Amino acid sequence: MAFLTPALEDYLEGILILKEEKGIVRVKDLAHLLKVKASSVTESLKKLKELELIDQEKYGYIELTQAGINIAKEIREKHAVLKNFLVNLLGVNEETAEKDACSMEHYLSDETLNKLINFLNSFASEKEGTALGEKLKKLSLLNLGMKGIVRKITAVGVLKRRLLDMGFVRGEEIEVINVAPLGDPIEVLIKGSQVSLRKDEAEKILVEVIP
Amino acid sequence: MEAKIALAGNPNSGKTTIFNLLCGTKEKVGNWPGTTVEKKEGILEYRGKRFRVVDLPGVYSLSAYSIDERIARDFLVNEKPDLVVAIVDATNIERNLFLVSQLLEMGVNLLIDLNMMDIVSSKGINIDTEKLSKLLNVDIVETVANRGIGIDELKGRIFKNLSERKNLIPLRIDYGIEMEEAIEKIETILKENYETALPGRVVAIKLLEKDPDFIKSIEGKPFFNEINVIIEETEKRIEKTYGEDIESFSIERRYAFLKGLARECVKKGRSETASLSDKLDKILLNKVLGLPLFLFFMYLLFYLVFSIGNPLADLIDAGFASLGDYLRIIFEKQAFPNWATSLLLDGILAGVGSVLVFLPNIALLFLGISILEDSGYLARAAFLMDKIMHTLGLHGKSFIPLLIGFGCNVPAIMATRTLESRKDRLLTILIIPLMSCSARLPVYVLFANAFFPRYQGLVVFSLYLIGILLALFVAKVAKNIFFKEEVTPFVMELPPYRIPTLRNVLLQMWIRSFLFIKRAGTVIASAVIIIWALSSLPPGVEYASQNSIIGRIGSILAPVFKPAGFGNWQASVALLFGIVAKETVIGTLGTLYGEETLRTTLREVFTPLSAYAFLLMTLIYIPCIATIATIKKETNLKWAMVTTLYSLVLGWLVSVLFYQIGKVL
Ligand SMILES: Nc1nc2c(ncn2[C@@H]2O[C@H](COP(=O)(O)OP(=O)(O)O)[C@@H](O)[C@H]2O)c(=O)[nH]1
DSSP states (O other), rough: OOTHHHHHHHHHHHHHHHHHHHOOOOOOHHHHHTTOHHHHHHHHHHHHHHHSSEEEOOGGEEEEEEHHHHHHHHHHHHHHHHHHEEEEEEEOHHHHHHHHHHHHHOOOOHHHHHHHHHHHHHHHHHHTTTTTHHHHHEGGGGOOOOEEEEEOOOOOOHHHHHHHTOOOTTTTTEEEEEEETTSSSSSEEEEEEEEEHHHHHHEEEEEEOOO | OOOEEEEEEEETTTTTHHHHHHHTTEEEEETTTTSSEEEEEEEETTTTTTEEEEEEOSSSOSSSSSSSHHHHIIIIIIOSSEEEEEEEEEGGGHHHHHHHHHHHHTTTTTEEEEOHHHHHTTTOEEEHHHHHHHHHHHHEOOBBBGGGGGGGHHHHHHHHHHSSOOOOOOOOOHHHHHHHHHHHHHHHHHHHOOOOOSSSSHHHHHHHOOHHHHHHTTTSTTTTTHHHHHHHHHHHHHHHHHHHHHHHHHHHHHHHHHHHHEEEEEESSSSOOOOHHHHHHHHHHHHTTTHHHHHHHHHHIIIIIIIIIIHHHHHHHHHHHHOOOOOOOOHHHHTHHHHHIIIIIIIIIIIHHHHHHHHHHHHHHHHHHHHHHHHHHHHHHHHHHHHHHHHSSSSSHHHHHHHHHTTTTHHHHHHGGOOOOOHHHHHHHHHHGGSSTTTTTTHHHHHHHHHHGGGGHHHHHHHHHHHHHHHHHHHHHHHHOOOOOOOOOOEOOOOOOOOHHHHHHHHHHHHHHHHHHHHHHHHHHHHHHHHHHHHOTTTTTTTTTTHHHHHHHHHGGGGGGGGGTSSSSHHHHHHHTTTTTTHHHHHHHHHHHTHHHHHHEEEEEEEEHHHHHHHHHHHHOOOOOOHHHHHHHOHHHHHHHHHHHHHHHHHHHHHHHHHHHHOOO
């Protein structure tokens, strides 16, 4: 994804945020969110369309393609991790952290991101109760339709190996898509497949909830 | 020697379909040695050449935590197939390639079959096969197995692959500096000291992941300590940098590699609208509708297997009876000696008949089960029922076999093959005989009618209920005795709904029916013949009378049942015959006490108390011979014995306890 300029990445992220907030994305709102002129929005959107990252349907609503969604989510994750790092570990004030995260996110490699996440995780598990630690939730506690990112597997032995083999690895997005009528087991979507697990198994997967 | 081909792949990737297409009906079904896991082998014929094809169990990985994975791994290591065809569900490349990447690391000669290409295109996913092939350095074929598309191409590539010499270079995944250093060190130690069947790098990785099998294989060797130190150091290093153990870390790295690979070669379609499968799930797994719909489907299954199957079975039964009558007349005209007529008709013909009579139920059951399985609903059924079944110590998938058990225990035991874990499967098999099958119903009804005319329904119902309660009890106890250590994760994929193919369904029906006859048929038939012999010997006695061998055995056994209130030889003989088939209990009592006056005679011989004790015995004791034979063939002699013995002891205990307590009250 090296071909995207930071500005274009910001657009993708913005579209994702609006889409999740309002359900539809209009040029006007996007311009407002990113604090730019509507004309420059239109221009950037054209580029994104050429890259097949968005679809612009009639009435001017903007939709992300699957590829677009993937990239946008990645950027947002980076953003969240960076902000978390800046605010909770370095004590940068919220507003500055937001701005810095916004510019840093575009230049962060996957490797650094992963190490940063690991660092934050180990930090969180050392100091129970720090921001990220509080954010981690057992998968079994997620309600229907909630999404999260896998942060830790606390299972051992056979269960742990099975979960890992089936793609429950750190950083993976997970969504609760069904709950059995009797409340257990639950069904989740992970790595493109639908997997059912008992609640006492889901308890051993810690996720960071995506709001 | 024919070349050996192994099929490997994730569950639900289409492996069975492809295996069937490659081998036609030329397949041999057995068990992997020493296990209850099914092994399928077949012959692929192509351009006048024959290849032996082995279907490996469907697995997600080659770690040795489940028996399936161990079988697959051992086969690859020990039997060294000439070619492994990896079946990949192309709609989910990343997850499916996990297994493939392990195979490639092992350096096996591999051919990838990207299956489900129809769904790939309908989802608008674009796969750059050429690039993938180049990056992984393997040949790739695309297929749509359920419609047979691409299978000829697949055969051709298999043929081509096996007729040329290749220089195989194992895949190398970069595990990051910490692990790579350790791998290199361990590899060097291994190279100097130890001959490994697998590439040293794979062994090193497995050792670092602390794979129990690999650790065991070098334990006690002089270089073990040296390697152990490296493992521990690396563990600490990785723990410190990444906050994780090596196993998780290496899997993460592997998935990271695959994610990159997918990013290069797979272009996802436009943002997906909810697929048909998701919509179906909204209804079929619905909080309100899910269970009623499930029960409705179960009703349909039960109806199919028994309401349609039983009349057919009766037809076969009647057919054999009239054939017997017809032959009897002919034999009499030919002045055959009596014993020969009896041997041929009451022994052999009846024996064959008692096997064939199961066929309609079994064929229809597998018609139903393979529709449920192929459509993807079977996994949902387990999902819906697991809460209840798990509370009882069983698995969601145990429900269907237990339900079928109320119709007939034999197909029920065959239906347990949908349970993947050995523990869940054996536990289910152990308690199936406690489900009152339809053959026991006539016995219940006769006695209830004779002794409790006003409470018939209640009496029959109580017996069904007691069976279920005892089953729960037995499951609890057996779990503690036999399977204390075994934990099996429930984690299971729910495959997308698909329309089953007629070919698969019919093939399943045929294979299962054939297997039943082949495996259990001889045992059942011989048992019938043995019982015939016991009833007819010594020569000249009246069939099954007190002087026949079986009558004498009955007389010896009778005192054993005295504490249960039915210590007469006739009851014992009836129970002995009941082992052949439970409904014969009535027939035998009829013969021994006289058909016309059976009810009144019974009332003279039994009290209501001892009658109910007798019914309890009928419910619990030894499953019928067909059930035992099926258990033996589906598992092994040990479990057939365990079932026979526990049920006998339990039956005796329960009926004696009931009678004695009842007498006091
Ligand atoms: N649409 C589609 N369905 C397929 C294809 N191959 C197999 N199936 C279906 O997928 C289901 C599972 O296939 P099966 O061979 O039993 O998978 P296995 O679990 O890997 O043995 C069955 O309903 C098949 O009919 C394919 O290429 N396209």
